Amino acid sequence: MDLRNTWDQWPDENGRFGEFGGRYVAETLMPLILDLEKEYRAAKKDPAFKAQMDDLWAHYVGRPSPLYFAERLTEHFGGAKIYLKRDELNHTGAHKINNCLGQVLLAMRMGKTRIIAETGAGQHGVATATVCARFGLKCVVFMGETDVERQKPNVFRMRLLGAEIVPVSSGTGTLKDAMNEALRDWVTNVENTFYCIGTAAGPHPYPELVRDFQSVIGKEARAQILEREGCLPDAVMACIGGGSNAIGLFHPFIEDESVRMIGVEASGHGIETGQHAAALNGGAPGILHGNKTYLLQTDDGQIIDAHSISAGLDYPGIGPEHSFLRDTGRAEYLTCTDSEALEAFQLCTRLEGIIPALEPSHALARVGDVIDTLDKDGLLILNMCGRGDKDVFSVAEALGVAM
Template sequence: MSSAVENTSLRTGPDENGRFGIFGGRFVAETLMPNILALEEAYHAAKADPSFEAELVDLAKHYTGRPSPLYYAERLTEHLGGAKVYFKRDELNHTGSHKINNCLGQILLAKRMGATRIIAETGAGQHGVATATVCARFGLPCVVYMGAKDIERQKPNVFRMKLLGAEIVAVESGTGTLKDAMNEALRDWVTNVDDTFYIIGTAAGPHPYPELVRDLQSIIGREVKEQMMEREGRLPDSLVACIGGGSNAIGLFHPFLDDKDVRIVGVEAAGKGIETGEHCASLSGGAPGVLHGNRTYLLQDDDGQILDGHSISAGLDYPGIGPEHSWLKETGRVEYVSVTDKEALDAFQLCTRLEGIIPALEPSHALAHVTRMAPDLPKEHILVMNLCGRGDKDVFAVAEHLGVDI
């Protein structure tokens, strides 16, 4: 870590051009530029308006069910025999994941900006469900773009979105996963730029989305700080979260970036193994590039063509990552590691049996890394893992992977 990093706050980004170091930016078609600039202006105005914050706090408490508990995973801790493991239980939120934190904030902005139509992309369907939920709650029509392959492996969420009144558009282009859904959502936005608000689901995309989504998800880390002071009278020693685009992770990490004694670890999806090429670990196996409005680490070939990722978890199946994570990797503040499909499946089963909690496959990746870390750490070491989603949506896919016919 350079001395500049040690002496300055890591929480001031992005700069006025939407950059975190060289990452981020506004790499979009001209048609979208006025909207991007209007969103930035509307967001800054909303931040300065106490009524925006008040409405968000009220919805978080009475609609989402915040604060989410900070749970001491006692049996898992005993099993691992090392660090004391806590779960931040964002899977208990309304709609079953952290995604609702972001969607509520963005739909309030959409209302302020006078949008009459909402679009979103979704991978696992968690963001799609959260978006369809807030659209139902605020009475706005909702179109969700979802890869055809993801529709197949996330059927329960597809039906939930339909029940909530959303229109689901199956995206067949590319490999029919999250990247392709995002392309198609951008094509919709560029066509319907006058009346449509695009609720991006992760802390990526053109500025100001990475900042906006991070700020809305930072409630996770702020609550952890407060709850841990109450429980243990001190800050945790380490934080662990899974990363696809990275919104749950940046939400947990950001409030702690300047607390230098807190070790921070992000866990990417290694799929069938980094060495096989079939993975979604942009930071471990990719290179900086420009896609979907921002510069960040991307999976790409020798000619700058984007490669299709692979992960057992549809929510991590994306060849990029939020730009702030790319920057945090380069500054060295956050460690990034990866976990395979197999390791995640094992952790999924372990958590289910030991804690009576069925985690989503996404945080099962974080949990798999916790099972590697914790045994070597002293018993007084406090570790917090973000349990960012519940696994109800995954039970059919898991049964298939385990060879069980239900």
């Protein structure tokens, strides 16, 4: 089957990307997500909504983000030209705000006055708290107890922004438990509450609308590289936790079949150790948090905790569209361990004067391998989806440096 003309049709009317996606939620939430879908379709057609987004992107977030030719990284690897899409320069320091703005504007259209969010590393929590402060909305952020402890600066940032932080001790106290707790809050406060999901996962229409809001990354990158180099890149690369920055970069290239799309999952201590976060490379299809997708799970269907040095990748699932892109072969998914990410973090910092977050450091760590497969005059775009300021403490600890 020639899928060339069909890539852009997903998800279908049931919220499916092939067999993945769907709406696996308790009945209490069904009317809400059906309403959300209706509202999103209306907003998409509303020029005023787009105008408001464009204005905020330009003047509040600082878009478009630059497409930067990383000359010394290119020299270092000695092959194709490496470009960095600088989404770490966005207000709040990561790509997360692209999506938060869109969802919060939708929430206001729906008359919701209370926004809830889950967060792992705290980047999505900070972005949500920021946008809520901007619009004067109540914001409640659910965060695993373990993450509250290891991400103290972001916890304080969110509190400064006026958000209430709810430490989650249920389950194992990590991102997946924060998401469970947010879903529990949502079923309890259906009337006034909007759940602002941080990644391109969850029940339909979330994977679609998060992708659409994050696609600003890929749309800009595509136009920028065409203007700069006069041709499309050979490959686009991004790290994958839930996969929102990756799908945002990939999607505008999806019908450009000559462009390879390469995601990099966190393999933690190594897939063979069982302590990793590589749902596509080390998991199996299953149902969690409203969607069918690849998951880390036992043989009898219990969810396994993920591990990654990067709190932002520490999640046992992945957005359903990535599961689809993997199974159809349209995208490739590599892995990177904690220690490889730490090396890449330092390399990029020293060669480019850009301190990357640990999340894109995973993608950076595979750049050399990808360059080896490209022509010397080829082009590669990597999404620098977050800055590393938040990570300096954990990097120091991992390197055994006392601060």
